[in-house]
Amino acid sequence: MLSNTAHVILGFLQYGPLSGYEIKQKIDVSTRFFFAASYGQIYPELKQLEHSGLVTGTAKARGQRARTEYELTDAGRERLDEWLRSPGVTLEMRDEGLLKLFFSERLSNAEITSRLDEMRLARHAALDRLHAIENTVAKQIGRSEQMTLDYGVALHEFAIAWYERSVAAFDPRDRSKSKGRN
Amino acid sequence: MLSNTAHVILGFLQYGPLSGYEIKQKIDVSTRFFFAASYGQIYPELKQLEHSGLVTGTAKARGQRARTEYELTDAGRERLDEWLRSPGVTLEMRDEGLLKLFFSERLSNAEITSRLDEMRLARHAALDRLHAIENTVAKQIGRSEQMTLDYGVALHEFAIAWYERSVAAFDPRDRSKSKGRN
């Protein structure tokens, strides 16, 4: 069984050879908001994928700077396709803000609306990052990549709307208090 | 620094003493959809929290069946409050279905709409579980707990609507294909 990180690597390699560094960059400007990965994961995983014969690494130094490009083998492409054609099972989320809200029974309305406001601002920041990505790479990405970006935007917007509704429910008279970005 | 799991434990203990088993049960019918935990986490964490003086365990056997009830110490309550009053930082999600969609550039429309349909059904199942919880415990839970349940329902409904819109975008003429639950 391959980890999801392994599948992400295979996924990016389907369009052509990449170095570990480049894969990390791609993740940071695309899947990051619903699937992150770090170097500490990527480099060892690449070696293991090579060991299993799903990718091959080729030394492609740039000047004196060492660099290894990886590309899919036939087995790797097959494995990727198999994964893509099977149902996606894991769906996890960890939302510390929501967790705090859940346990905030004893807090004041002001305190709770502060948390909600912070959550809203965090979502706005995430939205900004997505919009920035849209503006830089959106022209060169495909249909399904565009869809996931779209989902991200819609999701954050949904959350923002929900926070706003909740704040209003806590604080029906005073609508002037929410800080910034309205 | 306490882990989120530790905070969840403290959070549940604020309303009265509980055993590890009971904490796990509570998690499964409440925070589970945005924060899960297993026995392998809970029992060791309880011991560590006791070691740090944030909870105290008392043997409360039921007949011959061993049972340890934990309750918050003053330090534990203080620590919980501190956490509740600070901004919630971590917000992660891992959505394997979305990940597959992202890499599905080369798949057929039928294949992609299959994935979307599976995702939709999974969300429906999650919604059913939330509604079941609402019907059983909703009367005895507080305002902020109710809000998080609410969020869960709204979130799944948002996702379902998005999947439906996306399937329609792929398959504008044939609206009859989506399997079940319409």
Next chain:
DNA sequence: GGTGCCATGTAAGGGGTTACATGATTAT
């Protein structure tokens, strides 16, 4: 007497992050 729930735990392993270490190259 078996099934299912109550109740507690541990061992092994997976998956992941953070911090650190090293060095080349490019832009300012």
Next chain:
DNA sequence: ATAATCATGTAACCCCTTACATGGCACC
């Protein structure tokens, strides 16, 4: 010259899940 970026990697650690192990109790 120096900061930023390219590029690769490892060690330590954290958090968590799965599987296993044990046994009492209740109900049919």
